[in-house]
Amino acid sequence: MIYPLIKGLATTLKHCVSKPITLQYPEEKRQVYPRFRGHPELQVDEDGRLKCVACTLCMTVCPSRAITKITPAEGPNHEKYPAEFVIDLTRCIFCGFCQEACPKGAIALNNKYELAQYDKRVLIYDLEKLRAKA
Numbered sequence: 198m199i200y201p202l203i204k205g206l207a208t209t210l211k212h213c214v215s216k217p218i219t220l221q222y223p224e225e226k227r228q229v230y231p232r233f234r235g236h237p238e239l240q241v242d243e244d245g246r247l248k249c250v251a252c253t254l255c256m257t258v259c260p261s262r263a264i265t266k267i268t269p270a271e272g273p274n275h276e277k278y279p280a281e282f283v284i285d286l287t288r289c290i291f292c293g294f295c296q297e298a299c300p301k302g303a304i305a306l307n308n309k310y311e312l313a314q315y316d317k318r319v320l321i322y323d324l325e326k327l328r329a330k331a
């Protein structure tokens with residue numbers, strides 16, 4: 198009769214002192230694995246310039262047509278860059294094909310996972326929102 202009570206109490210005490218397996222989210226953030234695929238971001242070089250040359254390869258390979266607009270432009274030294282770049286994250290399936298296809302290493306999936314929004318228009322990312330932050 199008393200044995201099951203002691204056994205139950207011992208189990209409870211054991212869990213009181215063991216390391217928790219849950220996180221106090223959102224105060225505590227989960228560390229994601231290195232190969233985690235978040236949303237695509239446009240990469241910049243050491244001078245802070247976009248690496249993208251607006252070739253549109255990523256747009257061509259995107260299976261869900263999430264990359265909705267790339268407008269190529271040309272600088273004074275004939276360097277190509279995107280004047281507009283739009284990714285609709287509500288369509289993105291985080292497959293990473295755009296990253297694989299890019300010949301310039303100009304687009305890469307990040308490790309962010311907090312994308313929930315009340316208004317899905319917020320998830321249509323333009324050039325400014327897609328630029329990777331240092």
Ligand code: SF4
Pocket residue numbers: 237255258259260261262263264284288289290291292293294295296
């Ligand atoms: S991760 Fe996949 S679905 Fe998302 S933009 Fe890149 S190619 Fe398209």
Ligand code: SF4
Pocket residue numbers: 248249250251252253254255256267298299300301302303304
């Ligand atoms: S991100 Fe890469 S593949 Fe996409 S348009 Fe720019 S250079 Fe081309």
